[in-house]
Structures are given as structure tokens and as C-alpha cells.
Amino acid sequence: MPTAFPYHTPVDHAPRKRTNVVVDDDSGTDVLQTVSSETAQQILTTLDDNPATTSDVAEAINTSIQNVKYHLEHLCDAGLVETVDTWYSKRGVEMTVYALSVEELVIQLKQ
Template sequence: MPDDLEEKMMGEELPEEKLLILPLSEDSRKIARILSNETSIRVLKLLEKKHMSAGDIAEELNVRLNTLKYNLDSLLEIGLIRVRRVKWSRKGREIKVYEAVEKVIILIPGKKNLDISSVFTMLRQHKPEGFEGTKIAGECI
């Protein structure tokens, strides 16, 4: 990627990163498992409001740090949160500050080789309530 384009996109998501389309598979089962975990949902809701470190999240949610670490790692792996920045403690320890990632996840059972234009066609035909005029990956549904 050219340097000037890379600079423009620093901190911004590419449109295709906001949309995750999955057939039923091990990946989709993993996402469903993570999103059915109450702690993961609580973390996502908290990070929607503000950026926080693991220690702050653990304190706010009243969960043990090792339990939280498992959930943060899972959410990072599937791309629903990211490290916004790294700061340093007084003792010189690295502290990651997390934020939620805005992403639309579409699970499509029974379709193995579905192209993205078919997905947009289906979204236009079956607009979810409240999605009128929404742009996903540059297309308006």
C-alpha cells in the first residue's frame, strides 16, 4: 500500500473490514460461542461507551483478570475489539487500551460460494428494520 494512502487510513477501517460474511463453519460456530458468552457481551457493551484497559474493564465488570483476558483474546481474534493504543504504567509495564469495532456479521447457512454482490442483493430485498439508507462496504442498502 502506498505510504500516502496508508497515512490516510491510519485508525480507519477498510469498508470490507466492517462486514464479515460467513457460511456455517467452524469460524461461525466460534463467533456464536463467543457472542453467547455473557462476559464477552458485557465487555463489548462497555467498550462501545469508552476505551478501557483490561484492568479497568475487570474492575468495572467485577470479573477476575484471567477470566477477562480469555474474553479479550477471543474478541480480538474474531475482530470485534482491537487495541486502540498502548500506554505505559509508572512501573514501565505495557498497558493496552481496547475499543469495540463496529462490524456487521452475516451468517449464511447452506451457501458455500456466495459472492458479496449476492449478499447485498439479499440485504436490499430483506432490509432489517432500522437499516434503511445504511452503507456497508460503500453500498447503500
């Protein structure tokens, strides 16, 4: 049965080329904590291929939607992932589409 809502519209998104994060006594530890999680790394790898919804990512890495939401929130706060679109399910439910915000992340440690 056809639906009035587009399910997967094309996403026109180009991440920034590079982001440098300087870790010193005052900042940067949040980014390190965020990317140190295996789940966060799997999410980043999944989003490296294509933008995706929370449920798409959860299915791809075989974990719960709640777990993916938790990590996506932290990845967004760290500036590594961003929302790029809204798709609709076949039932008309809005789904946020996430993508990498940077192609390359460089972490510098300073004393």
C-alpha cells in the same frame, strides 16, 4: 507525585462501520461461541463506550483480570476487538488498550 509516564493519552480510533460473518458448516462457529458468552457481551458493551485496559474492563464488569484477558483474546481472534494503544500505569507498567474493531456485527446463517 508527578510521573514521567502518561497515564491515559487520547486514543484516536475509529472502528470499521460493519462486519458480516457468515456461519456455515465450515466457518463462523468460533465467532458465535465467542459472542455467546455473557462476559464477552459485557466486555463489548464496556468497550462500546470508550477504549479501555484489561483492568479497567475487569473493574467495570466486576470480574477478574484473568477472566477479561481470556475473553479479550478470543474477541481479538474473532476480529471484534483490537489493540489500539499502550498506556502506562502510575508505576510505569505498560497496559494494552483495547477497543471495538467494528461498530456493527451482522451474523448470517447459511445452510
